Amino acid sequence: MSALKPARDAAAPLVSVIMSMRNSAATVAEAVRSLQLQTLSSWELVVIDDGSHDASAAVVEGFADPRIRVVREAESRGLAARLNQAIGLARGEFIARMDSDDICFPERLERQINALRNDPSIDLLASSAVVFNDAGALIGILPVFTGHDEMVGRPFEGIPMPHPTWCGRAAWFRANPYDSALLKAEDQDLLLRSHRHSRFGALDEILLAYRQNRLDLAKILPGRHASIRSIWRYGGAHGEYLPALGGIAAHLAKGGVDVVTIGAGLNAVMQRQRLRAVPASVAERWQMLRRDLRQEHQSSSAAAGTTV
Numbered sequence: 556m557s558a559l560k561p562a563r564d565a566a567a568p569l570v571s572v573i574m575s576m577r578n579s580a581a582t583v584a585e586a587v588r589s590l591q592l593q594t595l596s597s598w599e600l601v602v603i604d605d606g607s608h609d610a611s612a613a614v615v616e617g618f619a620d621p622r623i624r625v626v627r628e629a630e631s632r633g634l635a636a637r638l639n640q641a642i643g644l645a646r647g648e649f650i651a652r653m654d655s656d657d658i659c660f661p662e663r664l665e666r667q668i669n670a671l672r673n674d675p676s677i678d679l680l681a682s683s684a685v686v687f688n689d690a691g692a693l694i695g696i697l698p699v700f701t702g703h704d705e706m707v708g709r710p711f712e713g714i715p716m717p718h719p720t721w722c723g724r725a726a727w728f729r730a731n732p733y734d735s736a737l738l739k740a741e742d743q744d745l746l747l748r749s750h751r752h753s754r755f756g757a758l759d760e761i762l763l764a765y766r767q768n769r770l771d772l773a774k775i776l777p778g779r780h781a782s783i784r785s786i787w788r789y790g791g792a793h794g795e796y797l798p799a800l801g802g803i804a805a806h807l808a809k810g811g812v813d814v815v816t817i818g819a820g821l822n823a824v825m826q827r828q829r830l831r832a833v834p835a836s837v838a839e840r841w842q843m844l845r846r847d848l849r850q851e852h853q854s855s856s857a858a859a860g861t862t863v
Contacts, residue, residue: 568622569597570664571645571725575637576655577605580614582766583655587618588851589844590653595665598622601641602655608629611655635733635741641729651722656766658687660844663762667722670758677703681716681757684765685837686830693841695830696733697765699757706757707750711786711795711802718742720763721852727753739774740781748787761837764844769822772813779810 560664572590576583583602590600600623602611612627624644630635649668653659667680686694695716706714721742731749733741744756748758783803790799816825 556821567646567760568599568649569595569647570599570649570651570668570722571641571647572598572600572651572653572664573603573638573645574600574642574653574655575603575605575634576607576611576615577631578609579609579611579655580609582606583611584614584618584702584852585658585848586653586655587615587620587623588848589659589661591618591620592661592844592847592851593659593664594662595668598651598664599624599646601635601644603625603641604628605637607632632735633670633738633838635737636735638741639732639735642725642732643727645728648725649722650725650728652719653763654719654766657684657719658764658766658844660762660764660840661847666758666760666762670756671722671724674756676754677723677756678727678753679716679721679753681722681754681803682719682720682760682762683758684763685833685841686715686767686826687762687841688768689766691845693833693838694767695827696761696833696837698831699759700758701759703755706755709802710747710750711790711798712805713743713782713802714746714750716742716746716757717763717765719765720757734785737781737785739778740785743782744785744789747785761840764841770813770817770826772817775813775817777811779806779813782806 583848587600588808590598601705602615602625606628606629612625616621616623626644649671651664651667667682669676681699683699684697686697688744699717700715706716731745731753734744737744781807782784786799786802
């Protein structure tokens with residue numbers, strides 16, 4: 556695939572990848588290397604270190620890549636606040652999201668930017684993602700809807716757009732900031748608040764690998780609580796009390812199932828039930844990507860005379 560050319564000032568990147576990290580020294584190097592393998596080279600990475608107590612910032616700075624900017628913050632303010640901060644620093648025409656423990660497939664940025672350029676009506680584009688664990692084993696695929704109307708058909712029950720796969724127009728992100736007061740479910744809150752005046756889409760292609768070792772009630776339940784508060788606030792503001800109550804009931808029911816099944820030790824079963832099976836072709840792409848990441852690591856370590 557040919558590399559895309561920036562549509563704006565040649566000094567500015569075409570796309571800004573924004574990332575917030577906290578104590579991510581064990582995973583962030585692989586995330587950064589996956590960006591360096593992108594078929595689209597006109598990118599910058601804006602990393603906000605959210606009060607890490609480990610060597611996260613030093614790991615990223617060790618790449619010595621002029622496309623990477625790291626901002627060290629002494630205190631933790633949470634993902635939503637740090638993403639707003641990164642958006643304010645972004646110079647690209649487009650903005651893409653990823654987490655510090657995830658991995659992009661090489662064609663991710665090129666495929667999403669091409670799709671956004673081909674359809675100017677889309678503000679925010681997601682993709683499907685494959686789920687993997689710390690051992691590198693694939694667990695399943697996060698399914699997505701590809702059309703706006705399908706995505707927002709039941710907005711109070713959730714809009715299926717995996718947060719780390721988002722790529723959209725910088726102007727949209729600036730016009731629709733995250734709620735920095737939220738520490739959980741900031742993505743669903745933003746989608747709910749913006750879905751009436753925005754247009755969403757998704758590529759039914761696996762462009763990102765999402766790290767998830769297990770379903771964690773300590774993360775799931777606070778997330779559902781935050782979603783319920785967001786739903787009620789939005790529903791009340793728009794007089795949509797009945798749809799909001801329906802969405803709240805759905806979250807409460809799902810939360811109950813989470814407690815019973817995960818509490819009963821059925822974590823792996825529940826995790827796989829929420830995902831699609833991984834085709835052999837995807838498993839092969841994953842193995843090739845892991846091989847390329849290892850080679851990139853060896854090459855950069857040899858060039859620097861140390862281990863990144």
